[in-house]
Amino acid sequence: MAPATTSRALARSAQIEAIKKVARRLIGEKSVAGLSLREVARELGLVSSALYRYFATRDELLTALILDAYNDLGAAVERAEAKVPRDDLHERWMTSGKALRRWAKRNPHEYALIYGTPTPGYEAPSVTIDAATRVVRVWGQIIADRPARRVSAADATDDARYLELHAMTTVMPGVAPSEYVRALMAWTEVFGFVSFELFGHYVGSVKDAAAAFERVLEELAASLYLVAAT
Amino acid sequence: MAPATTSRALARSAQIEAIKKVARRLIGEKSVAGLSLREVARELGLVSSALYRYFATRDELLTALILDAYNDLGAAVERAEAKVPRDDLHERWMTSGKALRRWAKRNPHEYALIYGTPTPGYEAPSVTIDAATRVVRVWGQIIADRPARRVSAADATDDARYLELHAMTTVMPGVAPSEYVRALMAWTEVFGFVSFELFGHYVGSVKDAAAAFERVLEELAASLYLVAAT
DNA sequence: TGTACATCAGTGAACGCGCGTTCACTGATGTAC
């Protein structure tokens, strides 16, 4: 789409934003399944069929919301991480992890939209892939920015078997394959923690999730040899 | 409810099982949101109102299914773990972890029912709490069964601040608080991995999830000092 | 600058659908005496 310059085009993109904003709020109040075009239209003072000028179908609106969520989250993490001095790897890791959790706590339903149960029958189009990997690319860069570490020859081939090597070397260029599993685990742990917290599985076992999360980040930093600048 | 002895009581509990079975299948085919009492009734050749003889409401059926799912999963993990010699802590951990993943792969929608996005507006009744902790209690016992480990005095108070101490000492009696965080992390990692795998987040990065999972279990076993019998 | 035509946002009615839950009922099974 060409940049919006005419008043019609401006009005159009403003309306698209308004629709997505209401849809986001409704998802927050009900759930993904509870999102209905008719209700969005009602909130905007429109007749339901008017929405079809902007989104051909309910799924198309959902896709736009998913894409936005990935990008919002990615941008939040990138923004926070960018403020940390490049050579303080430990702080870059801690800050980006905390930014992720903060975003999730502030946008729990959008988090659930992208990291909760996938909607059955709904297939996320490939457009979202790039947006979906923004966070992971930030972390990969932190790991890749470490001073070179000495690894044994055996390490070089081990984990390659069951991981997608191309993806790993793209995200973490120059990192020894023996580190891939721990990176994968750190990624899984952080999202696992946030999901468990948001979905209520820590009720009864974790009292202060913010503090526990920070402690978890510290453990992961250590396992990835991420240290502060000396 | 008294044990079913009369033919009426037998028929009743058989019907309840039949309803749950169909509901489970429908959740598998569609999703939680897509489960409708009318469709369950249709599949059973009943009129929809007949279901109200067995479940007062849709939520009550859902609760029964959630409870069953927790118990099924818990029983599967307990059963597998019980076959391993008590003193082989490493194998008890590996076996129970793999049993969890196997159950999840075989029952993806029931897994999603209990570990996916919580249904908004639906509040799981406290009955489910006990069933929900079966897996974690198996793991807690493995950790508790380790030979006593030497810990420094400082360790004894650190993690206690942000965790629910009572729950920790119940699940892992005799274990030093300094180990709590790693146990929490292992718990989170295992479920995080299975969720990521089932929900499609490993597409493009993990090629052989079974092998990767086993490798992850090994890493976690090491972090928890779970070793084989000598 | 002014007119003729094309574009497009929004309307309103309608389609066909499925849902959870209630209620008065029938008829078979179980229980008490």
Place this chain on the structure above:
DNA sequence: TGTACATCAGTGAACGCGCGTTCACTGATGTAC
């Protein structure tokens, strides 16, 4: 053992509801000459 009554599974119609999507339309805004 036989009868009278209570229990309860299942019926069928109805309530009131909301949904996604289509379609012919109106009228305002934008564009070409």
